[in-house]
Amino acid sequence: MFRQVAQLPLDYDLFKGPEKIFNWSPAGSVIFGNGAVAKTGEEIRRLGGKKVVLTTDEGLVKFGVAQKVIDSLEAAGVEYTVFDKCEANPSVETVEAVAELAKDADMIIGLGGGSSIDPAKAAAILVTNGGNIRDYEGCDLFEKAPLPVIAIPTAAGTGAEVTCFAVITDVQKQWKMAIGGSHNIPSLAICDPELTASLPPLFTAATGMDALTHAVEGFVSRGSEPISDALLGQAIRLIAGSLQRATFKGEYDKDARYDMMMGSLMAGMGFVNTILGISHSMAHPLGAIFGVPHGVGNAICLPVISEFNIYANPEKYAQIAVLFGEDITGLSANEAAKVGVQCLYDLLASLPIPPLDSYGVSESDIPHLAEEAMKGGDRFTNPRETTIDDFKVLYKKCLELQK
Secondary structure (H helix, E strand, O other): OOOOOOOOOOOOOOOOOOOOOOOOOOOOEEEEOOOHHHHHHHHHHHOOOOEEEEEOEHHHHHOOHHHHHHHHHHHHOOEEEEEOEOOOOOEHHHHHHHHHHOOOOOEEEEEEOHHHHHHHHHHHHHHHHOOOHHHHOEEOOOOOOOOOEEEEEOOOOOOHHHOOEEEEEEOOOOEEEEEEOHHHOOOEEEEOHHHHOOOOHHHHHHHHHHHHHHHHHHHHOOOOOHHHHHHHHHHHHHHHHHHHHHHHHOOOOHHHHHHHHHHHHHHHHHHOOOOOOHHHHHHHHHHHHHOOOHHHHHHHHHHHHHHHHHHHOHHHHHHHHHHOOOOOOOOOHHHHHHHHHHHHHHHHHHOOOOOHHHHOOOHHHHHHHHHHHOOOHHHHHOOOOOOHHHHHHHHHHHHHOOO
């Protein structure tokens, strides 16, 4: 017997009046721990699944990560089809291909980072609602509940396993679409930190900075509230204390991998209810136009936009300093906030994040990037209002940051 659970529509109205009423939409169920991936097959059977599509990428197949899921499916007698062509910035075409494979399936499994989980979530909408995925850009624009999705992250980064958005690239328009809805949260997230152990340093650093960006931007967001603050503050603390260790000795530091996955999970749970800020507004065009990995774009933008935002929410940036372990005794809120922002600059400098110009981004591209950043929905929850001229200055600082 299954009980009814309220699925509230997404509501990011920042002006709710003196009552300060807000919606909180929790994630689906979560199974967390080393070795948890072995439970995949039995959980799918428990949920009534008999036939699934597994979306992943060629690397996870090559290095045996996908086989761990397949072994579990076979042991439980679950029929499966594998789609292993997911790309770094998943495209409309990938979503269509997954949806075609899944039209007779009970569920879709997304195994990987957001690049595999997001197309699984988007394809699940298409299977039950039809049409073109472009029809659903925005919030709650689909009428029928998507096909159930089981999300298995293999990186501590996007938090896609517990969020209600799928970010899909429209290659023709060079645009990243956010497709959201409260029913779009995966039915189950299976989070196994051991799956991240073999990630190389660059990938660990980039995905980890993506998770930190979610945590920081959600924490200082104009849409933050007490529940999100608890989740996002803890996420910042966990990531700040473990990202460098996970990056440089992640193959044998299980505690760092565990804390990073927990931090990423908690960041995802928090920011889906607060939305983010202009680091994401800036990172999305970098990915759509130049193929800059999302985590790399956020890693570079985060300290720059935090410095820009500092006086719009100094109390929260001061708390970030404390969450990084800094002593701010005797400092004013503004002074302590500067310490918090410097923590972000110092962390970036310590990690193997390549500069933007290595992806072909140059100063001549800034006007177009700024125009695209102005279209980002995350601008409206950023602590400080932004203009196109602000974005031009910020992009220039990002280009110069690592020189």
